[in-house]
Amino acid sequence: MSATTPAAPQRNRKSLLHKLSRVGIVATTAAVLGTTAIATAPLASAAPAYSASNVTAAVKGSSVTVSANVRSSETVNASMIGICARTASGSNIDFAFDSGQLTKSGRTVSKTKTLAKGTYSYWPCVKVGNQWSDVGAKQTFRVTGIELGDATKNSASAPNTNGGTTGTAMPVGDQPGWKQVFADDFTAGDVAQGGFPGVYKNKWMSYDGFADTYRTGTYNQDIISVSGGVMDINLQSMNGRPQVAAPVPMVAGKWGGQKYGKFSVRFRADALPGYKTAWLLWPDSDNWNQGEIDWPEGDLTGNMWGFNHCIGNPSQNCGWTDSKKTFTDWHIATVEWTPSAVKLIMDGQVMLNQTTDVPQNPMHWVLQTETNGKPNTSVSGKVQIDWATIYTYNP
Structure with missing residues (x-):
């Protein structure tokens, strides 16, 4: 007890001394018997480790298909298995999730959704119990607009045909000349x-x-x-x-x-x-x-x-x-x-x-x-x- 700690009431001080003396007795006895005095509670098991492979994003016009094989170091029951995604400003646009067992052999997820033009970040993610886990590094994909054969251009009035035979994405960067x-x-x-x-x-x-x-x-x-x-x-x-x-x-x-x-x-x-x-x-x-x-x-x-x-x-x-x-x-x-x-x-x-x-x-x-x-x-x-x-x- 430090010198700056206020004195406890007398009965508390006696109780504390009694506890300390009992600890000393137990420690001494343990030393004599050659045993180690440690907590007897079991050690907590390590959390599962998650990994992913074949993480891809395929963009066609405004349609984006993301895929990944997600694995766990031990079998777990996950309420959410899939691809998390965000807009450039940080808004949540997660793809639809699967649920079920996640094992060492992995589970392949593949989801598609339609997005407005822009740059997005995405990564595999898993939710087990109340705990979310991001899996692997974040990657990006870019939606540039409609492709040949797509039905619309973000407008109910747009026709079903497309004349951009040279490609429809906006060209970015210098060109020869x-x-x-x-x-x-x-x-x-x-x-x-x-x-x-x-x-x-x-x-x-x-x-x-x-x-x-x-x-x-x-x-x-x-x-x-x-x-x-x-x-x-x-x-x-x-x-x-x-x-x-x-x-x-x-x-x-x-x-x-x-x-x-x-x-x-x-x-x-x-x-x-x-x-x-x-x-x-x-x-x-x-x-x-x-x-x-x-x-x-x-x-x-x-x-x-x-x-x-x-x-x-x-x-x-x-x-x-x-x-x-x-x-x-x-x-x-x-x-x-x-x-x-x-x-x-x-x-x-x-x-x-x-x-x-x-x-x-x-x-x-x-x-x-x-x-x-x-x-x-x-x-x-x-x-x-x-x-x-x-x-x-x-x-």
């Missing part, structure tokens, strides 16, 4: 109508508050939303006037200033009479004489066209193409603009290779979606953008 400077597949989060650009404010802006080319619609960024990894331009009328939008991707937080480049977008649209796309490269100077490249352009009920306007005489088109494809399927449209050519590419096929009247001044990319005449006020629907990328020319 091109340096990637912008890429967005809308995995930063959802944005409701009225909240755009929201979490995309460093990557996107939009025309807002003035009349479109045909003077019958009004650019309104509030009709833009993001859901399930897709940007939606929700074309509609408000107070009897069509509302349209023109999203503008920004490189390093600003738009414009790029001379030559590669611009790709994966998209589709509902067939909406009176509305069109005129997605274009437009001179930073606003001097139309320096050129204009449109791809794709056309009424949403018709074919997609492409145009390269004549330098110095932009009211005329020096190059054009009819893709003979409609907006209602998913497609990938690409402009490759170099010092010597303008190429318009649809789903990997070069539709126009123009080597004259090639713009030589900085331009910026605008996904200009507007009226084409005067739509009936009852018409409404979506133009959907799965991803967009921009590259600088890097020969």
Whole structure:
């Protein structure tokens, strides 16, 4: 007992001394008999050790199948055997679990679920009694969007076909002759109508508050939303006037200033009479004489066209193409603009290779979606953008 410990009541001190003396007697007796004085309770058995092999994640579009063989060093009854998973922000999206005996020979689990675009972590996990055990290192998989043959693109209005013959995942990284400077597949989060650009404010802006080319619609960024990894331009009328939008991707937080480049977008649209796309490269100077490249352009009920306007005489088109494809399927449209050519590419096929009247001044990319005449006020629907990328020319 330390000097700072308060004195116990006398009866407690006597009781304590009595106990100590008895312990001393027992210890002395044990030493004389050559035995060891230890606790007689049995030692606790070691906890089972869990391991896993063949841990995989197979991603096809938005469908993910995870598999693993999970083993235990001794037979246990587990209430949960399977794959734990989390979103990039830490939300729980565990796959469905099995239950039952887990043995040395292991148990193979394989589960499938549909997930939004994004990056996820996953690992085998086991619950025995009230104790969860993580098994092995965490791994990651990435969901990038729909694949060829998938039925939908996170939208009830999406068709059953897909035109992205070059592959549908957003390309990430530089390509021969091109340096990637912008890429967005809308995995930063959802944005409701009225909240755009929201979490995309460093990557996107939009025309807002003035009349479109045909003077019958009004650019309104509030009709833009993001859901399930897709940007939606929700074309509609408000107070009897069509509302349209023109999203503008920004490189390093600003738009414009790029001379030559590669611009790709994966998209589709509902067939909406009176509305069109005129997605274009437009001179930073606003001097139309320096050129204009449109791809794709056309009424949403018709074919997609492409145009390269004549330098110095932009009211005329020096190059054009009819893709003979409609907006209602998913497609990938690409402009490759170099010092010597303008190429318009649809789903990997070069539709126009123009080597004259090639713009030589900085331009910026605008996904200009507007009226084409005067739509009936009852018409409404979506133009959907799965991803967009921009590259600088890097020969």
